[in-house]
Amino acid sequence: MASTYTPIATTTLGSAAASYTFTSIPSTYTDLVLVFSGTLSSADYVCMRVGNGSIDTGSNYSHTDLSGNGTSASSSRSSNATYFFTAPMNTNQNNMIINFQNYSNTTTNKTALLRWNTPLTDGGATGVVGAEVALWRSTSAINQIRVLTYAGQNFNTGSTFTLYGIQAA
Amino acid sequence: MQFNGDTAGNYNAHAIEANGSSVSAQSQTSLTIVNLGGPFTTQTANAFGGSVIDFLDYADTNKYKTVRAIGGQDLNGYGTMMFASGLWRSTSAITSIKMVSGGTGWAQYSSFALYGIKG
Numbered sequence: 001m002a003s004t005y006t007p008i009a010t011t012t013l014g015s016a017a018a019s020y021t022f023t024s025i026p027s028t029y030t031d032l033v034l035v036f037s038g039t040l041s042s043a044d045y046v047c048m049r050v051g052n053g054s055i056d057t058g059s060n061y062s063h064t065d066l067s068g069n070g071t072s073a074s075s076s077r078s079s080n081a082t083y084f085f086t087a088p089m090n091t092n093q094n095n096m097i098i099n100f101q102n103y104s105n106t107t108t109n110k111t112a113l114l115r116w117n118t119p120l121t122d123g124g125a126t127g128v129v130g131a132e133v134a135l136w137r138s139t140s141a142i143n144q145i146r147v148l149t150y151a152g153q154n155f156n157t158g159s160t161f162t163l164y165g166i167q168a169a
Numbered sequence: 170m171q172f173n174g175d176t177a178g179n180y181n182a183h184a185i186e187a188n189g190s191s192v193s194a195q196s197q198t199s200l201t202i203v204n205l206g207g208p209f210t211t212q213t214a215n216a217f218g219g220s221v222i223d224f225l226d227y228a229d230t231n232k233y234k235t236v237r238a239i240g241g242q243d244l245n246g247y248g249t250m251m252f253a254s255g256l257w258r259s260t261s262a263i264t265s266i267k268m269v270s271g272g273t274g275w276a277q278y279s280s281f282a283l284y285g286i287k288g
Contacts (some may be wrong), residue, residue, distance in 0.1 A: 133249075
């Protein structure tokens with residue numbers, strides 16, 4: 001029986017880094033799922049850029065988000081942004097799952113769905129859970145994905161990044 | 170969405186929804202259709218909405234069926250984001266799923282994929 005999720009690439013950081021890039025992503029799957037679990041050197045926003053052949057750093061991204069911090073729920077959006085997502089994370093164990101649907105088609109712009117959480121700690125840091133829908137205004141297939149931080153904080157050693165392909169029957 | 174061709178009022182749904190500035194919640198019962206994808210608008214410049222929907226224990230004939238969904242659409246200046254769950258009040262195993270749009274029909278190049286997950 002074929003597996004639902006096929007690991008394309010996975011890495012555990014052996015040293016701190018401000019970004020991690022998946023390259024040469026094959027076009028043979030129907031959807032992609034990216035899973036991140038890790039900590040940051042200091043509080044920052046975790047972002048993403050994608051591209052075909054090279055990472056797109058232009059103002060071709062936008063998103064709408066929904067989040068809750070244990071007290072209230074809120075929503076915001078960005079337009080003409082240079083990042084796919086902006087998820088606030090900190091020095092605790094953060095988690096993020098991103099679905100890229102129909103990522104390799106060359107007809108439509110690309111939509112992705114993100115779920116993330118930053119845990120509550122006994123030290124008083126606020127736990128936050130959120131979701132975002134994001135748009136990359138390009139009809140190019142996605143074959144590169146870069147996860148990075150907005151202000152340049154590092155992903156700590158031991159942070160993991162895994163990319164899965166999902167193949168429809 | 171409808172299951173096994175059931176068009177009667179056997180569906181419940183509740184959701185939390187955001188539009189980029191505010192958040193709202195809703196709950197509905199005795200529906201003839203369960204909304205799990207969010208309020209998508211007409212596609213603009215090839216910008217499509219997306220949803221990921223999980224059907225839990227879909228073949229169990231001893232329980233009603235629960236589904237959960239994350240969905241949204243961003244159009245670079247307009248967007249909605251939604252968490253939702255739905256209940257189909259039937260113990261029948263799910264053998265068919267009908268994806269229903271809100272009356273305008275699915276745009277060309279809309280795509281649908283169904284995956285099985287086996288423990």
